[in-house]
Structure formats: C-alpha cells, structure tokens
Amino acid sequence: MEWEAVIGLEIHAQLATTTKIFSGASTAFGAEANTQACAVDLALPGTLPVFNTKALEMAVMFGTAIDAEINKTSVFDRKNYFYPDSPKGYQTSQLFYPIVGTGSLEIELSDGNSKLIGVTRAHLEEDAGKSLHEKFPSMTGIDLNRAGTPLLEIVSDPDMSSAEEAVAYAKKIHSIVTSIGICDGNMAEGSFRVDCNVSVRHKGEQKLGNRTETKNINSFRFIEKAIKGEIIRQIEILEDGGSIPQETRLYDAEKDQTRTMRSKEEANDYRYFPCPDLLPIVIEDDYIDAIRSKLPELPDAKRQRFSEQYNLAAKDAAVISGNRAQADYFEIVATSTKDAKLAANWLLGEMAKTLNQNDLQIDQSPVDAQALAALLLRIKDNSISVNAARQVFEAMWNGEGSADQIISDKGLKQVTDTGAIEKIVREVIANSDKQVQQYIAAEPDKRGKMLGYFMGQIMKASKGKANPGQVQGLLKPILDSLCN
Amino acid sequence: MFSKTIAQLARGLKDGEFSSCEITENYLDRISAQDNKYNSYITVTPELAMQQAKAADAVIGAGNAGIxxxxxxxxxxxxxxxxxxxxxxxxMLDNFIAPYDATLIEKFNAANSVSLGKTNMDEFAMGSSNENSYYGPVINPWGENRVPGGSSGGSAAAVAAQLAPAATGTDTGGSIRQPCALTNLSGIKPTYGRVSRFGMIAFASSLDQAGPIAKTAEDAAILLNVMAGFDPKDSTSADKPVSDYTASLNQPLAGLKIGLPKEFFSDDLNPLMAEQVQAAVKEYQALGAQIKEISLPNTALSIPAYYIIAPAEASSNLSRFDGVRYGHRCDAPLDLEDMYKRTRQEGFGPEVKRRILVGTYALSEGFYDAYYKKAQQIRRLIQQDYINALKEVDVIMGPTTPQPAFKIGAKTSDPVEMYMEDIYTLSLNLAGLPGMSIPCGMVDGLPVGLQIIGNYFAEERLLNVAHMFQQATDWHKNTAPGL
Structure with missing residues (x-):
C-alpha cells in the first residue's frame, strides 16, 4: 500500500524591530547575558507591557505581502506555563484573534510545477529567553536578552506532502520576510525557526494520521532531513502494526534523527485568556492600505523582472531574487557594469563560493557591490584577464584595496600592445624548435590542438599579462606561415 | 497637628506656622510610639522622609510650594x-527592594510630598479584613478587636490613628472604599484607567485601581489631582484630560439626581446601617437633591463573576513569583520543580493560594467557557445595568458595606462570608466605574460608610457631592476613641 505524508509548518520569524515587542530594551543579538533585559523583560513586580507598533506594522506588511486577510481587531492572549526563561510565567501571544488571517502563496517545485500552499494565520508573540544548561555544572544559566523579542508565527495549512515541498515553502516565506525587510532571516542566530508537523496516511485516505511536531529547526537542510526521516520512521512503525503517538519531537542534527521531547500527556494546559494589560489592537483600512502601498517589490515580481529586464536564465533569476540583499547587490553590479550576465556569473560564482567558505551572508561581504563592479569593468575593458581578476578579487576580499589599486600594485594589467605581444610570440616560437617541427608535420586539422603549448609558454613569458585573445590572433597565422 | 487635614497642613506650611521637617518628625515620632497598637506600617522610612522634608522646606522657602x-x-x-x-x-516579597518607582510614587515625589513609609495590607491585596498579611493583622483604631477592612487596611488604620495625614490605597473589589467605611475616612476608587497602574503590584489587572484614603473629600480631591493622568507606561490608562478635582467642590447640589438601587438595601444590610444611610440621603434632599429608586438587577451575580475573573487574572499575574529572579526562594531546591513548588508553597499565604487555585481551575481547558467566558458575559450585564441607571440619575448611593467593622477572626473560617463583605463595592470594579466612601453615621460606636457611585470619569462630580455633605455634616470629623 502506498503512503502519503501530510505536512504543515509553523515558522517563527523574529521581527527586525530595534526594540522589544513590549519594552524599550534593545533586540540586538549577541550582547552579554542579561544586559538587554529591562524591568519589564525581567517581569519585575508592577511592570506593564507597552505594545511596540513597529511590530504591528511588520505583521501587517507580511499579511499584505501574501494577500492574506488582515484582522482589524486582534487581541493579545496569555499563554500560561512555568519555565525559568519565561519570566512572567506566561507568554504574550495571540490565540483567539490573530493579526493575520488566511492567505496563500505559490511554491515552485523542481519538476517545474508549482503548488498553492495555504497560510492558516500569522500572529504576534514574544520570544522567551534562553536557558544555558552546559555552562554551569548542576545549574542552569538564564539569559533574558532574547525575552520579549517580537516574533511573527506563521502557520501553514497542512498542504505539503513531501520534504521538498516543505523546504520550498519555508524558503518562500524566508524570501518574503527578508525581501520586505521584516526579518533578517539569519537562521543560525535563530531569527527564522521552523516547527514541522508531520503525519502519514494511506494514499486516498481522508482522515489524517496522528501527527508529530518537530520543533525549532534552524536550517533548510535540517528541515529536509528531519521531515524525510520522520516520514520513514512513521511509515515503519505503522507497517509494523504500531501507532504514532501525538507528541513533540526534537531534531538531533548530529545523529540526523528526531527524538521525543514530550508526549501529549505531558503537554501543558496553557490556560489561554485575553491579556488584561494590553488593549485590543484596532486598525483601520487606511492603515492597511498605507502599508500595502509602501510594500517593497516581492520576490516573485522581482524574479519576473530580473529575467525580463536583465535577460537572466530562469534559475539564476530565481536564486538571485530570492534574497533581498543579494538582489540589491546584483542590481548595483549589473547597472554599474551594464553587463547583467557577467554580474550574475560573478555573484553566483566567485562571490557565492567565497561567502560560503567564510560562512558569511552577502551583506557581510568585505567586497561591496560598487567594488565588485569596478573589478568587472576591468575585465570588460580588457585591462585584466579573468584569471587575473580572480587574484584581484581575493586581494580585495582580504582588504588590500580597490580593484585598480591591486591591479597596479601587483602589475596585473594585461599587455595589449600588439608589437610587444608579437615580439613575445616570435621569441617563444624561436625557442620551441621541436614543437614547431611537430606542428609542421601534423595534419592541418590536428594542428589546432597543438596551439595550447605555445599559448602556455607565451602567457608564462608575459607573466600572464598578455591579452589571450590577441595572442591567439597572432600565434596561428605565424605558425601556419612556417608550414608553407 | 495630627488632626489637621492636608488642606490645613498646606496652609500652615505656607504661612510658616510649621515646617515640613517639624510635621514629618512629629509623625515619625508618633508612628514609633503608637504603631505597635495598630500594626499599620510594614516599613517606616524615617531617613527618606526627613530628606524629602528638608528638600520640601527648601522649595517652600523659595516660594515654589505646591499644595x-x-x-x-x-x-x-x-x-x-x-x-x-x-x-x-x-x-514572597519580604526581601524585595524595588529598583524603580511606580508612576504614582514618581508623581508624589515630583509634587514634593514626603513619604513616611509603606503600609500594611492583605497579601497581594487579597482580603477584606487585613488579616491576610504576612506582617500580621492590622487593628482598627475604632476598636482594638476590630478589623480595619482590607485590603488597604494599613493605609486606613494609619490615617484613622493619625499616623499619617493621608495615604494611598488600591481597590480591586472595594479595597479603598470598605476600609474607609470601617475607619470613618473618605476615599475614592477612580474610574478604571484614571490612575496609572505602572509599578503597582498586580492582583487582577482589569479591576485594580489606585486611589486616595483621606480624612475629607477635599483631601481626597487634592491627592487625586496628583495621582490621576495618562501614563504611556500603562496601556490601560486613559488618555483623557484630568480635571482639577478641587475646582468644583463647592458647587451646590440643587437638582442633583440620586439613584438608590433597591438591591443595595436588601436583607443583607444591617438595619441600623440602613437607617444611617437613609438619614444621609435625607440630608442630600435637604441640600436640594432628588431621590429616585432604581434597580441594578444583576447585583447578586457580581460576587460569583468577580470571584472567577479576579482569581483567573491573579493566577496568571502571580506566576512570576517563581523564585528565579527575585523574592523568596526555598532552601536547597532538589530540582526545578521542587524549587517552584516549595518556593510558592512557602512564599504565599492561604488566601493567595486559594485564589491561584480557583483561577487556575477556571481557566483550565474545558472549563474556560463555563467559567471565565461566562463571568465576562455577566460582567458586561452588570456594566450595562449601571450604564442604564446612570442615564436617569447623576449619582447612585447606598451603603459601602453590609455591616460595620467586624471582630478580628470572625470571618476567617468562611471565605465566602468574607467575600460577602464586598457585595456593594465589587460590582463597580467589574463595571470600571468610580466610587467613593464617606462617613455618614455611627452604629454601636462604629463608623458607617456611604457609597457614592458616578459615571465614567465623573470623579469631579463625586468629590463635589461628597464635599457638600461634609460641609453640612460632621460625621467625617469623628475620630476614633482615645485620639
């Protein structure tokens, strides 16, 4: 019997506000423990929350970006549970009346098809602090810097049926929230975390199987692995005649498997009720329209434009437009060099490779868009060879200066003086008696392959500076003239 | 000096009759000599008080004094x-030194008033007799075996015993009005949102409201002038202009329409108290008011609704007291769960635990609709009763409590009987309306409180109605025996 998986995702996107959702403390990542937690974040007696309307604006931006329903009245609820990194003993969230209602978005699959995935809702809530179990033997350290950071929890319909679809959906949400600038998308720092709800059933069955929820996955690769593994695990249990308990699981990246975190029986009764310290959020059409009209270009529109305006291959357009910082970078380079193809090649080639090696994002690159454009212009005007350009790029990455400065410092400028090049060509030919004799002896249609040796020698003699196109243009006629 | 009102003290300070340092010193001496009889203060702050008094005298000397x-x-x-x-x-908070000032404290500091100390109260404001304090019960100056009411019992006893000219209080279900009634004082619970709750330790967030406890309606008006106002740190505070509450204190009452809800004069009310309240109403008639009998049909539901909503909110508000960051923590916890359990077991008293349990139950999955949601629906009915009634009358009057100050220990064994003490007061908190209690007579040597209820943000009118009564009568001038 054939099985099918039913997958829904809950994505927590940290909103890129500078201060917390209910206090004035900074949300910057990486500060010393508990230095970014004010009286409200510490839940001192008597403190009260004040809603940061910047978070509202961002939530509405997301809602309008996916054309979802925006609820003109939404309400904060308290989700009550005890945990040391939840200082108030409850999390302020939105259960009954979320800010964003139903919407949908389209994902593209590798077989060229696309699929519509429903978004059930998206609601505002506060993040918890962090519990540090490793640092303090037999104790737990509590860092409340993250407590109160605004989150948008985006809940999908259970519309996905494979790990590929789930990853495509997660990437789509990621590209939307980063494109409209409401989330930095940094998964390693936990700015974008995914909970995967997975169940399996026999194909054609209407009833859903029991689901498991695998929490807090922070990379696309892990989402794929966790879902694939979970589907296999569930099918194996069911085929052995077992049943799937409804439970919360954790993905262990090292072992590449999920394990039980808590069972349904251990699940909390969160005793949700409307938070009496906060007024309902009431917004008007004008407010929503103003946000909609200011919405930056969305990834789908950008991809379309990139393939039309810059004539990029569909795949390149998709990759570049999928990340706002990368798209912005690309546009600067493409416009400055008036060569979109070259810009795309370098961005997806040398730049992507180097970023990857250094585990950096494009907006952290030491070579900014203008600097890269300056380098590419030197390729275009034949000042340097592509090989030399790679050297220059490496030097630029290491902070040795601008493209022009490095080209000049390292003496990489190509020789384009025909007389000078011809002199080198003739010298190499004069010193390569044996190879010249072989060339003459060869059948004419085999001679082309033999040019490589001479090219190499010439480039070596010119210390790589001879313009290869010019060398090629001179070399063959001179050799061929010797054959007559 | 100790019998002087704020208005009188302010005149004396202005005229150079005495200095703030002198008044403050006198009060501090009196507290240390006499408060062992009342237990009205938890913490006295003599150093802070003298420092503030000195600063205030400098302000007075410079001619910049406010009232x-x-x-x-x-x-x-x-x-x-x-x-x-x-x-x-x-x-739970015996070791908690606050690192910040509540907005209300900030406002009194900005007004250059002097803080004598912090008054006793029912634990987390849960109680109607001030017997639920970790620091022991407060004694009513009107009878050494009588409760002063609660939860602001320490504030009321301190003012009634002349250990402070006035005090602040909070009122979640009657905690300002009922102690005022039991100690012959004038106090007002303002409209919900009129006074900032920032820095006021939460009991039930949607019901809590701070207000003054004073010797006269005029003093209450002076204090409310300091306390009231929008606070950006409290999202539920009202962004509405504040009147000068002393401006129309003397406005004549001719034509004032007073409603008397029949539900407030039922069999629960001590008949001798009913007589006193009726006599006060007669006095108002003499001042030109018209009387109308009205009905607040859902009054009886206010106790059950209140005792769902208030504990539900409290159960959540008190979750932060977990021993992790501040306050009491049990010794040598074995693990997290042990720490939570023992910390809260040791740190909270029985009434607080009872309400946390009730509230937790009421919010539990499967019970929410039957309890919390239903209680909120009743709350709206109660509010609607008042809104309808206040279309026909300017103010509503009745007794503040069903009986005068009861004996210490009389109701501790039966929580429901204790809850009945607030039958006339807590519907106001559910509706969010302002209400006052002022002295209006004596029964068996104990004070009787008259409750005056007004429309939203009608504090100025309430204080005027109370003040005019005090211009015509002397009940508020009665002091506890021996003073």
Whole structure:
C-alpha cells in the first residue's frame, strides 16, 4: 500500500524591530547575558507591557505581502506555563484573534510545477529567553536578552506532502520576510525557526494520521532531513502494526534523527485568556492600505523582472531574487557594469563560493557591490584577464584595496600592445624548435590542438599579462606561415 | 497637628506656622510610639522622609510650594518605591527592594510630598479584613478587636490613628472604599484607567485601581489631582484630560439626581446601617437633591463573576513569583520543580493560594467557557445595568458595606462570608466605574460608610457631592476613641 505524508509548518520569524515587542530594551543579538533585559523583560513586580507598533506594522506588511486577510481587531492572549526563561510565567501571544488571517502563496517545485500552499494565520508573540544548561555544572544559566523579542508565527495549512515541498515553502516565506525587510532571516542566530508537523496516511485516505511536531529547526537542510526521516520512521512503525503517538519531537542534527521531547500527556494546559494589560489592537483600512502601498517589490515580481529586464536564465533569476540583499547587490553590479550576465556569473560564482567558505551572508561581504563592479569593468575593458581578476578579487576580499589599486600594485594589467605581444610570440616560437617541427608535420586539422603549448609558454613569458585573445590572433597565422 | 487635614497642613506650611521637617518628625515620632497598637506600617522610612522634608522646606522657602509640598503621606506597600522594600504584604516579597518607582510614587515625589513609609495590607491585596498579611493583622483604631477592612487596611488604620495625614490605597473589589467605611475616612476608587497602574503590584489587572484614603473629600480631591493622568507606561490608562478635582467642590447640589438601587438595601444590610444611610440621603434632599429608586438587577451575580475573573487574572499575574529572579526562594531546591513548588508553597499565604487555585481551575481547558467566558458575559450585564441607571440619575448611593467593622477572626473560617463583605463595592470594579466612601453615621460606636457611585470619569462630580455633605455634616470629623 502506498503512503502519503501530510505536512504543515509553523515558522517563527523574529521581527527586525530595534526594540522589544513590549519594552524599550534593545533586540540586538549577541550582547552579554542579561544586559538587554529591562524591568519589564525581567517581569519585575508592577511592570506593564507597552505594545511596540513597529511590530504591528511588520505583521501587517507580511499579511499584505501574501494577500492574506488582515484582522482589524486582534487581541493579545496569555499563554500560561512555568519555565525559568519565561519570566512572567506566561507568554504574550495571540490565540483567539490573530493579526493575520488566511492567505496563500505559490511554491515552485523542481519538476517545474508549482503548488498553492495555504497560510492558516500569522500572529504576534514574544520570544522567551534562553536557558544555558552546559555552562554551569548542576545549574542552569538564564539569559533574558532574547525575552520579549517580537516574533511573527506563521502557520501553514497542512498542504505539503513531501520534504521538498516543505523546504520550498519555508524558503518562500524566508524570501518574503527578508525581501520586505521584516526579518533578517539569519537562521543560525535563530531569527527564522521552523516547527514541522508531520503525519502519514494511506494514499486516498481522508482522515489524517496522528501527527508529530518537530520543533525549532534552524536550517533548510535540517528541515529536509528531519521531515524525510520522520516520514520513514512513521511509515515503519505503522507497517509494523504500531501507532504514532501525538507528541513533540526534537531534531538531533548530529545523529540526523528526531527524538521525543514530550508526549501529549505531558503537554501543558496553557490556560489561554485575553491579556488584561494590553488593549485590543484596532486598525483601520487606511492603515492597511498605507502599508500595502509602501510594500517593497516581492520576490516573485522581482524574479519576473530580473529575467525580463536583465535577460537572466530562469534559475539564476530565481536564486538571485530570492534574497533581498543579494538582489540589491546584483542590481548595483549589473547597472554599474551594464553587463547583467557577467554580474550574475560573478555573484553566483566567485562571490557565492567565497561567502560560503567564510560562512558569511552577502551583506557581510568585505567586497561591496560598487567594488565588485569596478573589478568587472576591468575585465570588460580588457585591462585584466579573468584569471587575473580572480587574484584581484581575493586581494580585495582580504582588504588590500580597490580593484585598480591591486591591479597596479601587483602589475596585473594585461599587455595589449600588439608589437610587444608579437615580439613575445616570435621569441617563444624561436625557442620551441621541436614543437614547431611537430606542428609542421601534423595534419592541418590536428594542428589546432597543438596551439595550447605555445599559448602556455607565451602567457608564462608575459607573466600572464598578455591579452589571450590577441595572442591567439597572432600565434596561428605565424605558425601556419612556417608550414608553407 | 495630627488632626489637621492636608488642606490645613498646606496652609500652615505656607504661612510658616510649621515646617515640613517639624510635621514629618512629629509623625515619625508618633508612628514609633503608637504603631505597635495598630500594626499599620510594614516599613517606616524615617531617613527618606526627613530628606524629602528638608528638600520640601527648601522649595517652600523659595516660594515654589505646591499644595502637596512637604505634606507627609503613607503609601500602600503595593507600590514599588525605589530603594525601599515593597512586599505587597507577602513573604514572597519580604526581601524585595524595588529598583524603580511606580508612576504614582514618581508623581508624589515630583509634587514634593514626603513619604513616611509603606503600609500594611492583605497579601497581594487579597482580603477584606487585613488579616491576610504576612506582617500580621492590622487593628482598627475604632476598636482594638476590630478589623480595619482590607485590603488597604494599613493605609486606613494609619490615617484613622493619625499616623499619617493621608495615604494611598488600591481597590480591586472595594479595597479603598470598605476600609474607609470601617475607619470613618473618605476615599475614592477612580474610574478604571484614571490612575496609572505602572509599578503597582498586580492582583487582577482589569479591576485594580489606585486611589486616595483621606480624612475629607477635599483631601481626597487634592491627592487625586496628583495621582490621576495618562501614563504611556500603562496601556490601560486613559488618555483623557484630568480635571482639577478641587475646582468644583463647592458647587451646590440643587437638582442633583440620586439613584438608590433597591438591591443595595436588601436583607443583607444591617438595619441600623440602613437607617444611617437613609438619614444621609435625607440630608442630600435637604441640600436640594432628588431621590429616585432604581434597580441594578444583576447585583447578586457580581460576587460569583468577580470571584472567577479576579482569581483567573491573579493566577496568571502571580506566576512570576517563581523564585528565579527575585523574592523568596526555598532552601536547597532538589530540582526545578521542587524549587517552584516549595518556593510558592512557602512564599504565599492561604488566601493567595486559594485564589491561584480557583483561577487556575477556571481557566483550565474545558472549563474556560463555563467559567471565565461566562463571568465576562455577566460582567458586561452588570456594566450595562449601571450604564442604564446612570442615564436617569447623576449619582447612585447606598451603603459601602453590609455591616460595620467586624471582630478580628470572625470571618476567617468562611471565605465566602468574607467575600460577602464586598457585595456593594465589587460590582463597580467589574463595571470600571468610580466610587467613593464617606462617613455618614455611627452604629454601636462604629463608623458607617456611604457609597457614592458616578459615571465614567465623573470623579469631579463625586468629590463635589461628597464635599457638600461634609460641609453640612460632621460625621467625617469623628475620630476614633482615645485620639
């Protein structure tokens, strides 16, 4: 019997506000423990929350970006549970009346098809602090810097049926929230975390199987692995005649498997009720329209434009437009060099490779868009060879200066003086008696392959500076003239 | 000096009759000599008080005095005050030194008033007799075996015993009005949102409201002028202009329409008290008011609705007291769960635990609709009763409590009987309306309180109605025996 998986995702996107959702403390990542937690974040007696309307604006931006329903009245609820990194003993969230209602978005699959995935809702809530179990033997350290950071929890319909679809959906949400600038998308720092709800059933069955929820996955690769593994695990249990308990699981990246975190029986009764310290959020059409009209270009529109305006291959357009910082970078380079193809090649080639090696994002690159454009212009005007350009790029990455400065410092400028090049060509030919004799002896249609040796020698003699196109243009006629 | 009102003290300070340092010193001496009889203060802050008094005298000397400059007052120990223990009457916060000032404290500091100390209260403001304090019960100056009411019992006893000219309080179900009634004082619970709750330790967020406890309606008006106003730190505070509450105190009452809800004069009410309240109503008639009998049909539902909503909110508000960051923590916890359990077991008193349990139950999955949601629906009905009634009358009057101050221990074994003490007061908190209690007579040597209820943000009118009564009568001038 054939099985099918039913997958829904809950994505927590940290909103890129500078201060917390209910206090004035900074949300910057990486500060010393508990230095970014004010009286409200510490839940001192008597403190009260004040809603940061910047978070509202961002939530509405997301809602309008996916054309979802925006609820003109939404309400904060308290989700009550005890945990040391939840200082108030409850999390302020939105259960009954979320800010964003139903919407949908389209994902593209590798077989060229696309699929519509429903978004059930998206609601505002506060993040918890962090519990540090490793640092303090037999104790737990509590860092409340993250407590109160605004989150948008985006809940999908259970519309996905494979790990590929789930990853495509997660990437789509990621590209939307980063494109409209409401989330930095940094998964390693936990700015974008995914909970995967997975169940399996026999194909054609209407009833859903029991689901498991695998929490807090922070990379696309892990989402794929966790879902694939979970589907296999569930099918194996069911085929052995077992049943799937409804439970919360954790993905262990090292072992590449999920394990039980808590069972349904251990699940909390969160005793949700409307938070009496906060007024309902009431917004008007004008407010929503103003946000909609200011919405930056969305990834789908950008991809379309990139393939039309810059004539990029569909795949390149998709990759570049999928990340706002990368798209912005690309546009600067493409416009400055008036060569979109070259810009795309370098961005997806040398730049992507180097970023990857250094585990950096494009907006952290030491070579900014203008600097890269300056380098590419030197390729275009034949000042340097592509090989030399790679050297220059490496030097630029290491902070040795601008493209022009490095080209000049390292003496990489190509020789384009025909007389000078011809002199080198003739010298190499004069010193390569044996190879010249072989060339003459060869059948004419085999001679082309033999040019490589001479090219190499010439480039070596010119210390790589001879313009290869010019060398090629001179070399063959001179050799061929010797054959007559 | 100790019988003087704020208005009288302010005149004396202005005229150079005495200095703030002198008043403050006198009060501090009196507290240390006499408070062992009443237990009205949890913490006395003599150093802070003298420092503030000196600063106030300088302000007076420079000719910049406001009406509160140099006036000593006491604050209920529910308001966080920087550098001073703020206990909320609980063992849980016995070691808690607040690192910040409540907005209310900030406002009194800005007005250059002097803080004598922090007054006793029922633990986390849960109680109607001030017997639920970790720091022991407060004694009513009107009878050494009588309760002063609660939860602001320490504030009321301190003012009634002349250990402070006035005090702040909070009222979640009657905690300002009922103690005022039981100790012959004038106090007002303003409209919900009129006074900032920032820095006031939460009991039930949608019901809690701070207000003054004073000797006269005029003093209450002076204090409310300091306390009232929008606070951006409290999202539920009202962004509405504040009137000068002393401006129309003397406005004549001719034509005032007073409603008497028949539900407030039922069999629960001590008949001798009913007589006193009726006599007060007659006095108002003499002042030109018209009387109308009205009905608040859902009054009887206010106790059950209140005792769902208030505990539900409290169960969540008190979750932060977990031993992790501040306050009491049990010794040598075995693990996290042990720490939570023992910390809360040791730190909270029985009434607080009872309400946490009730509230937790009411919010539990499967019970929410039957309890919390239903209670909120009843709350709207009660509110609607008042809104309808206040279309026909300007103010509503009745007794503040069903009986005068009861004996210590009389109701501790039966919580429901204790809850009945607030039958006339707590519907107002559910509706969010303002209400006052002023002295209107005596029964068996104990004071009787008249409750005056007004429309939303009608504090100015309420204070005027109360003040005019005090111009015509002397009940508020009665002092406890022996003073």
């Amino acid at each position: 509160m400059t140099g006036i000593p007052i006491a604050h209920k120990d529910i308001f966080c005050s920087k550098g001073t223990r703020t206990s909320a009457g609980s063992k």
